[in-house]
Amino acid sequence: xxxxxxxxxxxxxxxxxxxxxxxxxxxxxxxxxxxxxxxxxxxxxxxxxxxxxxxxxxxxxxxxxxxxxxxxxxxxxxxxxxxxxxxxxxxxxxxxxxxxxxxxxxxxxxxxx
Amino acid sequence: xxxxxxxxxxxxxxxxxxxxxxxxxxxxxxxxxxxxxxxxxxxxxxxxxxxxxxxxxxxxxxxxxxxxxxxxxxxxxxxxxxxxxxxxxxxxxxxxxxxxxxxxxxxxxxxxx
Numbered sequence: 001x002x003x004x005x006x007x008x009x010x011x012x013x014x015x016x017x018x019x020x021x022x023x024x025x026x027x028x029x030x031x032x033x034x035x036x037x038x039x040x041x042x043x044x045x046x047x048x049x050x051x052x053x054x055x056x057x058x059x060x061x062x063x064x065x066x067x068x069x070x071x072x073x074x075x076x077x078x079x080x081x082x083x084x085x086x087x088x089x090x091x092x093x094x095x096x097x098x099x100x101x102x103x104x105x106x107x108x109x110x111x112x113x
Numbered sequence: 114x115x116x117x118x119x120x121x122x123x124x125x126x127x128x129x130x131x132x133x134x135x136x137x138x139x140x141x142x143x144x145x146x147x148x149x150x151x152x153x154x155x156x157x158x159x160x161x162x163x164x165x166x167x168x169x170x171x172x173x174x175x176x177x178x179x180x181x182x183x184x185x186x187x188x189x190x191x192x193x194x195x196x197x198x199x200x201x202x203x204x205x206x207x208x209x210x211x212x213x214x215x216x217x218x219x220x221x222x223x224x225x226x
Binding site: 006009032043044045049089100101102103104105106 | 148153155
């Protein structure tokens, strides 16, 4: 079936380093790719998204890149800070009519001070 | 502007009991969604409603029913709860179903004994 695969499942970096999380998707017709951040015990919150008509989008320390040919997209966080520690989920609008989002299984990012 | 609200925040049920999880949004969104989140599994779509008066099954609909009561409210019902339904349930809404940001509620933590 349609799915989104996300890697790595856990990621530990030193404060100030960069972090990269990668996702692949199965449906070449997908055209919307959001990233959500979820802190412990809280709701997922959108941090950045990209639509298929662009290859890269940046918002301060966060950037997302999209390769539609290879069907993968990545989240890049630069100059990581302890408050970046959370679980990050990628998602894509897969399947017939692209009616709803399918989420990856999440990446737990730990930023060591 | 409360965004997406959910009740209750926490519930304990015995196997076989029924309950309804309530969700409401005040953003005049057309589309609403119910997800469940289990450890290590990410968010899985149970049901969604693309617009008032319509509902569709998601990835894991078995054991659940939904009602789109009006444009603001979307409820999820467990007719006969099972331990496998122990999870955190999130409601979300978006302006429209495709290529639109989904906003999540705070979640309902459900324990079925």
